[in-house]
Amino acid sequence: MTDKTILVAGTYDTKADELGFLVSCIEDQGGRVLTMDVSVLGDPSGPVDISKHEVAEAGGSSIQTAIDSGDENVAMQIMGRGAAAKAAELCAAGRVDGAIVLGGSMGTDLALDLLGALPLGIPKYVVSTIAFSPLLPPERLPADVQMILWAGGLYGLNSVCRASLAQAAGAVLGAARAAQPPQRDKPLIGMTSLGKTALRYMVPLKPALEARGYEVAVFHATGMGGRAFENLAQEGAFACVFDFCTQELGNHVFGSMVSAGGSRLTGAGMAGVPQLVAPGCYDLVDVIGWQPADPRFDGLPSHAHNRLITSYVLDDEGRRKVARAHSEQLAKATGPTAVLLPRGGCGEWDRPGEPLHDAAGLAAFCDELVATCPDNVTLHDLKCHINDNAFAEAALRVFDAWRDAGHVPA
Template sequence: MVHVLLLGTCDTKLDELLFLRTAIEEADPNVGVSLADVGRCETQHEAIKYTHSKLIESYGNGRNVDDLPRGELIKTMASFATALVRDLHQEFDGTCIDGIISAGGSGGTSLAAAVMRDALPIGFPKLIVSTVASGDTGPIVEETDITLMYSVVDVAGLNGVLRNVLSNAAAAIAGMACSYAGRRQANTTEAKIRVGITMFGVTTPGVDAIRKHLESEHNVEIYVFHATGHGGKAMERLVREGGLDAVLDLTTTEVCDLLTGGVMSAGNERLEAAAKAGIPNIVSVGATDMSNFGPKNTVPERYKSRKLYEHNPMVTLMRTSQEEAREVGRFIASQLKQHARDPAMIEVWLPKGGISMISTPEGPFADPSADEAMFNAIKNGLEESGIETRADKRDINDTSYARDIAEALMEKIRKHRSGQ
């Protein structure tokens, strides 16, 4: 039987959660639902399978949470629920879940999202009906695939609007869970080599050429990640989850935003996952000639006099300076050197003909001295590390460069698989 976990604060949302539970079962009789209570206080109801007290006893050593401030309570109950969901994902208490759903306000959404992000892999059905789903959802979803549905009215008493929304959510999670369970059981096809590639608008031609070459010449499946901050985080997460076999990190532009305060940083853990995993990992420096900001009037005052390029009305690019480029190079080298599990599986390619579409000779961001400062920082930082660097006269979007870097990755994959 397909099974869905319903997560909610039963002390404040019991009626709404019970309606959602019934709606899921009515949407598909083959879907069972277990209700887990993550509220502050114990709530008695026969429908609650994982009670407040059971969560605390099983995962919190009986800790008293009654007097915790609201923020601390949410974090604490989220940690208990995360442990429960991890168990249920692996089959626990006779149940293996195929989907998870929650409904609530900002607090409940924060709690449920933390559980879904931390306990479940990408690809597992996750849905939240939320009062804050129409606002800034980045902190809720982060780099995961949580589906959000705006509740329109507050999740505070049943009415015609909320019943319709909850019924739609019930049908959605039932369908998602059934589909997921079917795919999981039928997954008997020969596995392809899963390759992650990072891309930006100014490295798209290169990535397209790499993807077409690999797909036509080798048994691979390509996962392209848009290097907008969340894209880099998503790739790092998939590597940690074991969802990728190799990485061609062509576009490391998110490092620039991290170091300059741009809007597309992937955080200071960027470049760590593949190095730690020891999988084939070729890194290049695509789009490291730029930091990203919003519309031109949002560029910080300290950067107003810098070389700016309006990529579109919503995105303004700032050319990295020579010192910033040097810092980018040092960061890349430091991350790879510090976290390399197998240095022989890592290689860094340096395209001296241009690191983006707009930094080739005569391009608006052409700055050979800045590029050279970054290249030298990488080479110097990786000396005696066992990680090879390759300087190349071509630009990053050159089709022959794309073919050669793709084949270099395949060579590392062959060595990795043969245990060399």
């Protein structure tokens, strides 16, 4: 088994014992380690591979500037920028195969910067006293980050925190050894959807695109799935995207924690990646089902999908607001952009006779989108439902035309 190198970052002035234990666990399993100190005021008790001075300088600043700020928040943001830049540099040079960061709230704040700078597929772990906390905004979470609660580890080593640290060491090293970087032997198509109950276009589209020589990755648009999709789109990993479930944008507009962040529906467009877009399940806003209902949704129909997610059905004005948000995001696109607008409905429950069918609400959304559609977008008004074969066929016609024109690699 080829040894892997893990980047172990933290404040080596105050957490030297805990970080040292983590390092020893990785090395005892045959792994290699690069250590990165992100402390500000103190100095590590032993040598580190990447000093706090190197980290601050990588972020375009210095330790003295961080100290002189007199503000711990400002200082740690300096270190966060530097840690992210240094980690990205190490990864690009092939010097690290995974990364793990240890910290409380300060260290976790920095960890999100550092790990967010690493590409999808590189194992990235946070051992944190605030793991899984609502303090962590979804838009800052790297799409494939793994979190381990640092139980009993606020100050000093003990048997409880050793158990957490030992498991974390095994997890990151095992992940690095088992990782299979994405292959790029075929052009990759990114697609968004929900489960086949609500949206089924991927069933005919995936084999049709594969028959044309493409690989297809379908992302579950429930917050973190959209984050992963946007991350890869921004990196230019996709030859084209079929972004047919934009519900996360509505979630963001209405303040739901089930969000992919404010950049949703911009990654592909701003990277110049050809994008086909359709408003799958635009009419629903998902919220955390086990929390008290937000008064803003009073009077709206709702459906408890399970104990975790409750969906609210938007009224006409809410749908118009979501339509305008689509237009605002799509106006930022620099590459070929087409919107497929299925007038027959945008979710399986929005058909005549189904419980969420609302012809007037659908018309309100469609009319607002048509009225506000930016000039850089080609609009295809379709007389079908999003789950009809006619919709998939229309999408393939646009895609084939783009491929024939050279916009999408063959």
